[in-house]
Amino acid sequence: MNLKQMEYFVAAAEQLNFTRAAKKCFISQTAMTLQIRSLEEKIGVPLFVRDKHHVELTAAGKVYLNEARAVLVRAEEAAKLARTAAEGVAGELTIGFIRGYEQSRFSETLRSFHEAYPNISIHLLRENMSALYELLDNGTCDLAFNLSLYTQNYEDLKHRFLKRFPMMAVLYPGHTLAGESHLMYRDLAREDFIIMQPQGRSNDEAEEVLICYNKGGFIPNIVAREREVQTVLLEVSAGFGVAILPEYAVRHYRNARNLVVVPLLRADGSPEELDFEIAWRQSNPNPAIEKLLQWVETHEYVE
Structure with missing residues (x-):
C-alpha cells in the first residue's frame, strides 16, 4: 500500500x-x-x-x-x-564558544535567536581558543564564537567580525602594579602568568605566548594552565601569578575585593584589543548555519 x-x-x-x-x-x-x-x-x-x-x-x-x-x-x-x-528553519545547530564568554551577554544572543527560530535545536560546546577551531574543522561544531587569532591556519573556515574586546590585566591586591590606572604588556614582562590552556601543551602552542611576544616583546613565564576562568581568577587572587583576559571574562569581577582589574593600553594610549568573531566551515551543509549568520547580521551585536 x-x-x-x-x-x-x-x-x-x-x-x-x-x-x-x-x-x-x-x-x-x-x-x-x-x-x-x-x-x-x-x-x-x-x-x-x-x-x-x-x-x-x-x-x-x-x-x-x-x-x-x-x-x-x-x-x-x-x-x-x-x-x-x-530551509534552515528547523533542525540542529551545535554552537561553540570560548571559555569565559559565558560571563558576557551571550545568553541574550542565544535566547533571542531561539525565540526567532524555536524549531532549531541548539547544542553548546565550551572550549579554549584553538580547540574551537579544531572542532569546526572536524565537523563537531557548526559555528563558534571565538577570538580570531588562528582562522588563517584553516583553509575551509569562514569568519565574520563581531566586535573588539579590550584586554585586561588581572592582579592580586597588594601587587606592586595594582595601583596603576592602566598598564602595557611590557610592564608584565617579569611576572608569573596563569593562562587558560589545556595541560600538556608546549609554550609555543599557547595563545598567550604569541600575544605577549607580539605586543610586549617577551615570552611569559607560565606557572599554571587552567581550563576555567574561575580557577584562573582564584589563583590570581591567591597571589600565584597574574592573568590577561578579555573584558567579557572579568566584567563581573572588576569590583571584587580580592582582585584588581587594570586596562591594558598601547603605546599611543589606545586600548589593547582582540577581535572577536563568529567562524564556520564553508563546506558544512547544515542550512541552520545561514539562519544564525543572517540573524547576527541583521541584529545589532552588543556585548
Whole structure:
C-alpha cells in the first residue's frame, strides 16, 4: 500500500460514491476502483460493501479510515518538517564558544535567536581558543564564537567580525602594579602568568605566548594552565601569578575585593584589543548555519 491509495480510500470513504471520489482525486472511476481493490488485497480484508446502487464501509473499513486519516496527517507534517529543515528553519545547530564568554551577554544572543527560530535545536560546546577551531574543522561544531587569532591556519573556515574586546590585566591586591590606572604588556614582562590552556601543551602552542611576544616583546613565564576562568581568577587572587583576559571574562569581577582589574593600553594610549568573531566551515551543509549568520547580521551585536 502507499499514501496515494490511502488518499483514494479516504476520499471514497467520505463520499461513499466512487464516481464522486474519483473526480475529487482527478482520476477515472475505473482507476479508483482498481486502487481500492488493490488496497483491500494488500490488507487482506474488504473495506467496502458495495453494489451498483450502494456503498458503505465495513467494520474493518471504519477502523482503517481513522488510521488512514492519521497516517496522512502525519505524512504531511513530516513533509513540512523536511521542508523547514531544508530551509534552515528547523533542525540542529551545535554552537561553540570560548571559555569565559559565558560571563558576557551571550545568553541574550542565544535566547533571542531561539525565540526567532524555536524549531532549531541548539547544542553548546565550551572550549579554549584553538580547540574551537579544531572542532569546526572536524565537523563537531557548526559555528563558534571565538577570538580570531588562528582562522588563517584553516583553509575551509569562514569568519565574520563581531566586535573588539579590550584586554585586561588581572592582579592580586597588594601587587606592586595594582595601583596603576592602566598598564602595557611590557610592564608584565617579569611576572608569573596563569593562562587558560589545556595541560600538556608546549609554550609555543599557547595563545598567550604569541600575544605577549607580539605586543610586549617577551615570552611569559607560565606557572599554571587552567581550563576555567574561575580557577584562573582564584589563583590570581591567591597571589600565584597574574592573568590577561578579555573584558567579557572579568566584567563581573572588576569590583571584587580580592582582585584588581587594570586596562591594558598601547603605546599611543589606545586600548589593547582582540577581535572577536563568529567562524564556520564553508563546506558544512547544515542550512541552520545561514539562519544564525543572517540573524547576527541583521541584529545589532552588543556585548
